[in-house]
Amino acid sequence: MAEAAIALRPPLIAGDKSIAQVTHDVCAPMEARPTALWWVALLISSSFLLLGAAAIAYQISVGVGTWGLNRTVGWAFDITNFVFWIGIGHAGTLISAILFLFRQRWRTSVNRAAEAMTIFAVMCAGIFPVIHTGRPWFAYWMFPYPNTRGSLWINFRSPLVWDFFAISTYFTVSAMFWFIGMLPDLATIRDRATAKWRRKLAGLMSLGWNGSYRAWQRYEVVYLMLAGLGTPLVISVHTIVSWDFATAVLPGWHATIFPPYFVAGAIFSGMAMVLTLMIIARKLMRLEDYITLRHIDRMCKLVITTSGIVGLSYGTEFFTALYSGSSYEQFVFLNRALGPLFWGYWTMVGCNVFIPQLLWFRRVRAYVPAVFLICILVNVGMWFERFIIIVTSLSRDFIPANWFHYAPTRVEVATLLGSFGLFFTLFLLFCRFIPVIAVAEVKGVLKYGKPQLESAHE
Amino acid sequence: MSKKRTKRYWKSLKERDAAPDVLNARADEFPEGGPRQFRRRDFLKATGFTLGVAFATGCSRAPVQRAIPLLSQSEEIVPGRSLFYASTCAGCSAGCGLLAKVRDGRPIKLEGNPQHPVSRGGLCATGQANILGLYDSQRLQHPLKDGKKSSWAEIDHEIQSELANVRRDHGAVRFLSGTITSPTTRAEIREFLAGFPEAHHVVYDPLSNSALLDAHEQTHGVRVLPRFHFDKAEVIVSFDADFLGTWISPVGYTADYRAGRDLDAKRVSYHVQFEPRMSVTGSKADRRLAVAPGEMGLLLTHLAQRVARKVGAPFVSPELEASSVDSVFLEELADRLCRARGRSLILCGTNDLQQQLLSNYLNHILGNYGSTLDIDKPSLQAQGSDKELGELLAELQDGKVKALFVYGANPAFDLPGGDGLAGALRKVPLLVSFAQRVDETAALARYVLPEQHYLESWNDAEPVSGLVSVSQPTIHPLGDARSLVESIATWNGKPKPAYDLVREHWKAEVFPRQKKESNFDAFWDRAVHDGVAEVESLPIKTREFNTQLVRPILKAQRPETGAFALVLYPTVAMLDGRNAYNPWLHELPDPITKVTWDNYASISPTAAQRLGVVDGDVVRLENDGGSPEAFELPVCIQPGQQDQVIAVALGYGSKLSARFAKVGPQWLDAIISVGDKGVVGLNAAPLLRLSDGVLQYDSAQVKVSRTGRQRELASTQTHNTLTVPKKLTPPGSGARSVVQETTLAAYLKDPHAGVEDHEEKEDLWPTDHPYPGPRWGMVIDQNACTGCSSCVIACQVENNIPVVGRDEIRRNREMHWLRIDRYYSEAESGQIEVAYEPLMCQQCENAPCETVCPVLATVHSEDGLNQQVYNRCIGTRYCANNCPYKGRRFNWFNYAHDDQLQNLVLNPDVAVRSRGVMEKCTFCVQRIQEAKIEAKRRGERVSDGAVQTACQQSCPAQAIYFGDLNDPNSQVSKMMANPRRYRVLEELNVRPAVGYLTIVRNCSQEGKEESKEEHHG
Amino acid sequence: MSKRLLIGVFESEDDTLAAIRASRQRGFKVVDVYAPYAVHGVEEAMGLAPSRIPWVVFALGVLGGGLKVWFEFWTTAVDWPVNVGGKPFNSLPAFVPVTFEVMVLFAAVGAVLSFFFVCRLYPAKRAVLPVAGVTDNRFAVVLEETDSTFDPAEVGKMFEKLHAVHVDEQITGEVA
Secondary structure, three states, rough: OOHHHHOOOOOOOOOOOHHHHHHHHHHHHHHOOOOHHHHHHHHHHHHHHHHHHHHHHHHHHHOHHHHHOOOOOOHHHHHHHHHHHHHHHHHHHHHHHHEEEOOOOOHHHHHHHHHHHHHHHHHHHHHHHHHOOHHHHHHHHHHOOOOOOOOOOOOOOOOHHHHHHHHHHHHHHHHHHHHHHHHHHHHHHHHHHOOOHHHHHHHHHHOOOOOOOHHHHHHHHHHHHHHHHHHHHHHHHHHHHHHHHOOOOOOOOOOOOOHHHHHHHHHHHHEEEEEHHHHHHHHHOOOOOOOOOOHHHHHHHHHHHHHHHHHHHHHHHHHHHHHHHHHHHHHHHHHHHHHHHHHHHHHHHHHHHHHHHHOOOHHHOHHHHHHHHHHHHHHHHHHHHHHHHHHHHHHHOHHHHHHOOOOOOOHHHHHHHHHHHHHHHHHHHHHHHOOOOOHHHHHHHHOOOOOOOOHHHO | OOOHHHHHHHHHHEEEEEEHHHHHHHHOOOOOOOOOOOOOHHHHHHHHHHHHHHHHHOOOOOOOHHHOOOOOOOOOOOOEEEEEEEEEEEOOOOOOEEEEEEEEEEEEEEEOOOOOOOOOOOOOOHHHHHHHHHOOOOOOOOOEEEEEEEEOHHHHHHHHOOOOEEEEEOEEEEEEOOOOOOOHHHHHHHHHHOOOOEEEEEEEEOOOHHHHHHHHHHHHOOOOOOEEEEHHOOOEEEOOOOOOOOOOHHHHHHHHHOEEEEEEOOHHHEEEEOOOOHHHHHHHHEEEEEEEEHHHHHHHHHHHHHHHHHHHHOOOOOOOOOOOOOHHHHHHHHHHEEEEEEEEEEEEEEOOOOHHHHHHHHHEEEEEEEEOOOEEEEEEEOOHHHHHHHHHHHHHHOOOOOEEEHHHHHHHOOOHHHHHHHHHHHOOOOOEEEEOOOOOOHHHOOEEEOOOOOOOOOOEEEEEEEEEEOOOOOOOOOOOOOOHHHHHHHHHOOOOHHHHHHHHHHHHHHHOOOOOOHHHHHHHHHHHHHOOOOOOOOOOOOOOOOOOOOOOOOOOOOOOOOOEEEEOEEOOOEEEEOOOOOEEEEEEOOOOOEEOOOOEEEHHHHHHHHHHHOOOOOEEEEEEOOOOOOOEEEEEEOOOOOOOOOEEEEOOOOOHHHHHHHHHOOOOOOOOOOOOOOOOOOHHHHHHEEEEEEEOOOEEEEEEEEEEOOOOOEEEEOOOOOOOOOHHOOOOOOOOOOOOOOHHHHHHHHHOOOOOOOOOOOOOOOOOOOOOOOOOEEEOOOOOOOOOOOHHHHHHHOOOOOOOOOOHHHHOOOOOOOOEEEEEEEEOOOOOEEEEEOOOOOOOOOOOHHOOOOOOOOEEEEHHHHHHHHHHOOOHHHHHHHOOOOOOOEOOOOOOOOOHHHHHHHHOOOOOOOOOOOEEOOOHHHHHHHHHHHHHHHHHOOOOOOOOOOHHOOOOOOEEEEEEOOOOOHHHHHHOOOOOEEOOOOOHOOOOOOEEEEEEEEHHHHHHHHHHHHHOO | OOEEEEEEEOOOOOHHHHHHHHHHHOEEEEEEEOOOOOOOOOHHOOOOOOOOOHHHHHHHHHHHHHHHHHHHHHHHHHHOOOOOOOOOOOOOOHHHHHHHHHHHHHHHHHHHHHHHHOOOOOOOOOOOOOOHHHHHHHOOEEEEEOOOOOOOHHHHHHHHHHHOOOOEEEOOOOOO
């Protein structure tokens, strides 16, 4: 029986760890001096961050005119990056909330990092709606506060307002979710810390957690609550983002398929990004025993599933256009595939639909470098998806006299690089100062798939 | 209204004498356009004032009047209310009537004068842009001697003494000017020159029609320019005369032409245009044939021969070479002409005597003289004589001329000869230039006398014999300038203010020419008030038509293989270059090519293919004469152009445009607006030819070669047709129905022809939004619109629209609220047809832009306006993205408003938008509000026609209707009910408040008969 | 008032569960259990009542959603109705997304705050551990010595039978 169990379910955590070992494995790298590799990585990412900051400062001081936009194409890189990052931000909550509800125990080794990624991605995304406005210093007008103008409230019919609420809510909830999950681990750090500052800091953050079971019981309840709330939330957020386009009149934007299409795309890109980061992290922090090939394999399966949905959406769009009989609609999609930006379109299809098909093969899924490469390409593809949707529809809409092309300026490119700089800087700091793996949760699943366990729990 | 204005005017005359100190104060406010430096006392004053105001406002609301610091408050200047003064446009020699809108003592807008018989309420783009010239900080502020500041006293003294010498030793005195329509000025000059033994007045027009006048001298014995009556013509055949665009008097002609194409009266003229390049006129023609310039004469002969045969006139042209034009068509055209004898009109725009003679002959045998051409009341708008010019140039070359006065002309710029001519001019001992700016000629002159802007001085004009119009000052001179008449009067020894000179001349010369008024003062008053007086025209003795000199032109001169015929043409904006200082006009898209801030070598698609060039490729033009420098210009491919023709616009490359080096926002990637020569475009005048006593614009041949370099043209419209690229055309979808048109034949069968029907869609939700009061709407008659673009400038002036410069246009960021989309299409006859569609914010009832704005910065008003709230806008651009018409404009940068003097032109009723906010057409809401307030004061409803939008007011073709859609009797409501009415993108159900009337082309065969039938039957 | 507490320290969750069950069988009062992670089945073993936090969350969610619908209606249709794109003043369907978001926000924030409140968790609170290592790899079962019948020695033996690492007695004030 026991042997059978082993055969059926290899353990979630390899290397037959004891509870104490887990604590040590995760916390030791944080307490040790950072490696040279880490320093190099931080240097690179933070210099990109600075570049981006400079670009944004220049753009805000001179004007949005420093971007390649024009009277026909009013959005391009700015909103593309926004949607891209929001999309990335979806995997975290997916893993921690949805997989939690589905009792997918394997999530425990990745959810901490995934949630961190979510929060950082949402931070990156949050920049763009603000800086893309002509007068960012008035961006707070989006918030309905009593004012001396009437009071003049805001337009609750505008998807941008929906965005504003969705993203702020999403950020708050994800952050709380992350912090709650971290609470016991902070306590662990506090109690084993030798450095005074670390003990002080952890002491401050851990809110006096002492592992009392009365707390543990409520902790479980709250965690479940947040997971339950986070699941519809994560879906609503990208649905609302997709409404930015779906509620418009533009051919190529005005499509009812957008919500599911965008949510799938978000999970798709998010998963790819999680994988990318995990693969980096397990190398960087020597966590191969915790983030095993099995984790990678399962996430690959999620990637290929969502890739299928995305591919289906691409097809559906074309069918709808054809079936609609509207020449504007039909033109927009022909224009995407064959027009001036055809290369962008085919990059998108190639990276999002064709390349992920490789993941059908177990060998590919098991070969980490291949997975890494595919994930990178998927994210390239997903960035182009948003770019194509936004730019092709705008640049050639109803009236041919308005048609005009779009090309980014240096400032825009720098801003995009900057957002990546911010993302990776934050992630590297996270690796240093916060347990990359949810210690408490991993301890909880240590015995899964091991002889003495009755496999009821999984 | 008008009555009131007279009274006002009378009072204001009194005020005028009191005014100077006031206005001086304003003029001094910015001595060089920059702020004066701040002294201690000023500081104290300022502080005191500020404190005072602080207290005043603190205690109670001060009455508005006190806010206006007029030293002597004049009665009729009500703060915030505008006065209109009738005057005459001196932008060109057409002499259109205008109304100057004066606000708090400064003119801020020029509008057409509806009572003026020449222009009939329209005003062209250049005419309206002239207002900017008034506030041009680079205008000459004081007389120059050898390029240095001088005083009038000194200069008058020196010139007079020098003239004395010239008079003593019988030196030749020449007065060189463009056409002067002002009788007073002409008289003054005559008197002045009479004082010299050897002197005369040479008149030339850089855009010359000399041959047209010379031809009449030969055929009718008197050198006149006939007055054309397009409204009376049923068949118009024009040989390269761009009469709707730039030829002689386009505004007046457009009004007449439109009157002759009245669909509701089923009276539609048939217009054939032979031309080498696509002109504004050609774009409106019912039948347009691209013909090489060398073939014009041959075609005229062909037509003359056929018509002569049919009317039995003697006209023999043996061994006549065959023309490229299908003879069946010529035969048919001849028939039409004969059927419309006395109601047809032949025009010839080429400056070639033989061709003009032939066109005169055609008009003669068709009996058009006296009906569609009037030579008893001739037009005086173009009087230039190239023959005299030629003689003068010869004299200059051999240094005969001792004193030369140049006025209203810039020979050093707009004549061929280049440095040679400049040298000759330098040789003149006494070269005096009257100029507003130091142009190429003034730069050579010893004395440069600042000429007043016509809005600063009294003057008059007689554009058409018997139509005398007044131009009156609307502002105190901003600089130490002096009008020509005053200068000459001074030198004539009786210095007087221009006002007296004009008035006296009228008393002596004009007043007697009429019977209506017995009292001169009354006559003068009405003239000043109306801006124009109709008097008897001076008698003209014509003789019997002389056919002797009319010779057939037997063969065409075709350019030798590989070479191109060069056609030099004026553009609507630059004309001969007199407007080169004007940023508005540089930024005004060409009606056809939509290119701004450059001139270019325009060639046909076929030719482009042959040369292997695309738009923006720089080509080198080598004149067969071997032009001094090789001309290198970017290519602009022009459908509908003759394949062996290369066309280049005149008027560019003036040193007056050097100022635009830094126009537009300056940032990291900004590219300056001027070319590598430091000026805008390239001066093509050196390619002109002055031979056989005429200036020839299309006789030169050039070899064209690629340079391999690129210069992207800044065009506001990159895509040209309504049919999308072939490979992207979805199955079964042809051209987009954005523009809807039909043929006359179809229209006469069913006026609704060509209009796409869309059923009224039901609302899902309750209609919360009644429109209790007026509900503003607009209808644009695309059939009347000629694309002349005067509305674009009108809108720019009225609404303080910034100039963004070449680079921004290149990036498709022009700010014009009103744009004119231009589409090409190909008729089955193979000719390229053009459709114009003026497009601005459509003020949709279900506006997509409003729904998406997060901060309620764009909302709908109770009278149906789509309002943009600048100070609430945060600039997400979502509204613009969601606008199917792309009628919205975004302030990408803070556009420059640092020229203090130029800022005086800003309309105080319209906010100047800051960086980062969205803007768009408001239906001139400031005018609507003004009318509503006035109506409210009177306790009435706003009457129809009380609100005229800027674009509507200035439209020479009266193609724009505006008014209250809730009033069933308003003109706009009637137009909305017109069967030709459609809405752009109606299928989207955004319910625009702007309607369009289909284009009806009188092109199909049967169209001809029916149009005639309708007329006679 | 001071208590006498008996603390059994264990190394595995199974032993801990067994200890809890055994103690309660014998009628001892299990004051609390300390664990480095949430061990399943402990609440049953300890017989803890289910938490009432879900009700708080529900209430707050309803409150948030309700408030938001009212606010959107009031601002757009009552306080200052503006004609936006010809839409009715009360565009209820357009209010749904924001309403949902605010509902979730209220519920989530409410859940977390009430959790902190009932567990008395707050920043920089001094953590009181029964024995070191309960946040690392130790499990602690804390019994209260209720009356004289309670024999620490015997109970200690019982714990040792269940592989307790060690057992110790504390006479103290409040423990957690």
